[in-house]
Amino acid sequence: MEREDVTHLRTTVNCSTFSRSASTISVQDVERDPAAFLRRVEAGESFVVVSGERPLAEVRAVFTPSAQPRPFGLSAGRFAIPADFDAPLPDDVLDDFEGS
Numbered sequence: 001m002e003r004e005d006v007t008h009l010r011t012t013v014n015c016s017t018f019s020r021s022a023s024t025i026s027v028q029d030v031e032r033d034p035a036a037f038l039r040r041v042e043a044g045e046s047f048v049v050v051s052g053e054r055p056l057a058e059v060r061a062v063f064t065p066s067a068q069p070r071p072f073g074l075s076a077g078r079f080a081i082p083a084d085f086d087a088p089l090p091d092d093v094l095d096d097f098e099g100s
Contacts, residue, residue, distance in 0.1 A: 022046040022058065 025047045030037050041047065046060040094100075 022048045022060075024048045024050050024055075027051050027056070 023045060025037065027049060030049060037047070041059055041061050044061055046058065048055050049057045049059060089097075
């Protein structure tokens with residue numbers, strides 16, 4: 001895939017209200033080349049969309065879980081399941097769950 005000129009997307013800001021450093025982009029820049037913007041988001045970049053100096057939205061890729069199932073036994077040997085794991089709960093604990 002060719003990388004198009006998206007130099008207008010390169011400003012970086014560290015906003016304390018956002019979870020991490022993100023590039024800023026104006027609404028006008030998103031409107032100018034939405035396909036390039038979305039390709040960069042899909043590649044893992046995060047953006048703060050601004051109107052003037054006012055942040056409007058944080059845009060980041062959506063986490064998609066792996067299509068592969070997790071392998072069995074990832075935590076083997078890291079903890080022990082107590083012998084009474086499946087024993088009935090005490091009545092006071094059951095009452096808390098059931099709202100009695």
